[in-house]
Amino acid sequence: MAESYSLDLVEVSPNAKPPVCKIMDFGRYKYEQQKRLQEAKKKQSTFQIKEIKIRPKTGEHDLKTKIGHIKRFIEAKDKVKVSVLFRGREITLSERGKEMLREIAKEIADEAVIEQMPKMEGRNLYMLLAPRSSLAK
DSSP: OTGGGTOEEEEEETTSSSOEEEEEOHHHHHHHHHHHHHHHHHHSOOOOEEEEEEOTTOOHHHHHHHHHHHHHHHHTTOEEEEEEEOOGGGGGGHHHHHHHHHHHHHHTTTTEEEEEEEEEETTEEEEEEEEHHHHHO
16 A cells, blocks of 8 residues: 555554554655754753862952853853862861852852752862753753
C-alpha cells in the first residue's frame, strides 16, 4: 500500500503492543525530528560558573570593583562563585572573610540570590550566587 503512494512504511513506536506503523515520507519525518531537536536545543538555558577571588585584606574600593564584576556576570545569566582565599596566618581572619561575603550578598541582593551559603573548605571560604531570573523559571 505504501509503495502504491510512493511513500515509506515507518515503524513509529516499536515498543507498543502491537507496534505502531505509519505510511509517510521517511526523509521528511527525519527532517522534522531534526528541526524539533534544534528548537529544543535553542530553548535550553546555558550558563557558566564564573569565579571571583578575594583576600581577607582586600581594600574597600577593590571590593566595590569586584562587586561590579559580579553584577556584570549575573546580568549575563552566569552563576558566580565568590572565594575568599586565606594564606598563612590569615586563616585567623575567617570572620573578616565571612563579613566580606555577607557584604557582597547584601550589595547584590536585587540581582542575585545565594544558591550556596558561605562554606569553609580547607583554606578557602566560598559562596555561590545565581541570577534571580533563573530561579523564577
